[in-house]
Amino acid sequence: MVPTATPENGHYEIGFFLVPGFSQLAFSSALEPFRMANHLTDRRLYTWHLVSRDGAPVSASSGLQTGVDHAMEKAPPLDLVVVCAGVEVQHHCDRGTLRWLRRLAARHTPLGAVCTGSYVLAQAGVLNGYRCTLHWEHFSSIHEALMFPEVTFTSQLFVMDRDRYTCSGGISPLDMMLTLITRQQGLELAEAIAEEFIHERIRDVGDHQRNPLRVRLGHSHPKLEEVATLMEANLQEPLSLNELASYADLSRRQLERLFQRYVDCPPLKYYMDLRLMRARLLLRQTHMPITDVALACGFISPPHFTKCYHDRFGHSPSRERKRRSDRVADAATQHAEAAPPPGEE
Structure with missing residues (x-):
């Protein structure tokens, strides 16, 4: 399932939920393809909203603070919500955040994650029965602790399983979002975006993380x-x-x-x-x-x-x-x- 454009305006509303300690690189790699899609087509194909738990600015792992547009409970209807996380993610899975993600899933809002955001989705239970991935550094801890037995974790660079889109971090969100744009807008636009970013090859779901x-x-x-x-x-x-x-x-x-x-x-x-x-x-x-x-x-x-x-x-x-x-x-x-x-x- 791919988020479908609404007939009224023909564009997608994308929400980026910023978790304290999120990876600025992974977040930017996820957002920038949508900006470039608008720029190259001279159309408003995508609008994005930055969301935090309480509407306050969020500090990235680098210490840089990013202002947001909405508190999670006041976010507008969205066609896709992407959880952006990073370091110490296990300490930011509070009950309010998990309830909000469950409500989104109950409303059939497609959910995504970059870097360690899959950990938050798994804690919310919205990845049960799905395949997903997250940054390779966290595989050992999840497997040793026997966490999330109903979730299938893979070593793929990114996974697009029905209405769940998860990727490993770094610049892999660029490839995942280019693949999403290919499905929604066509390969020609996705390749043009990759060329603008001097990204010589759009990696696909068959690519794996580190060797x-x-x-x-x-x-x-x-x-x-x-x-x-x-x-x-x-x-x-x-x-x-x-x-x-x-x-x-x-x-x-x-x-x-x-x-x-x-x-x-x-x-x-x-x-x-x-x-x-x-x-x-x-x-x-x-x-x-x-x-x-x-x-x-x-x-x-x-x-x-x-x-x-x-x-x-x-x-x-x-x-x-x-x-x-x-x-x-x-x-x-x-x-x-x-x-x-x-x-x-």
């Missing part, structure tokens, strides 16, 4: 990608170097030479880094006990986990968890200070 090894190499190497994929799929119960080599139809020595040549580090060091990076995400994004984080990342001994973590990041897992708590407390203080005094809303 960390490919990013580091700057090109594709099939055997290395195969081994890296095996590593990422076996973080809780790490495979031995011999097992990795055997699965990839390589000798152990061949595997070591490939990593040394293309990645400039031994394969087990690369594997350890993957496990520790996942541990850091879990420490930052979940309330899992540190011992459980260690086990989820393949460390049987907590002291060994603490030593490896300190060697990699320069501080202990408990210090990482405290840093997260401090950030949450600071964000809550800033939000309270920015809120208008009672009676002045």
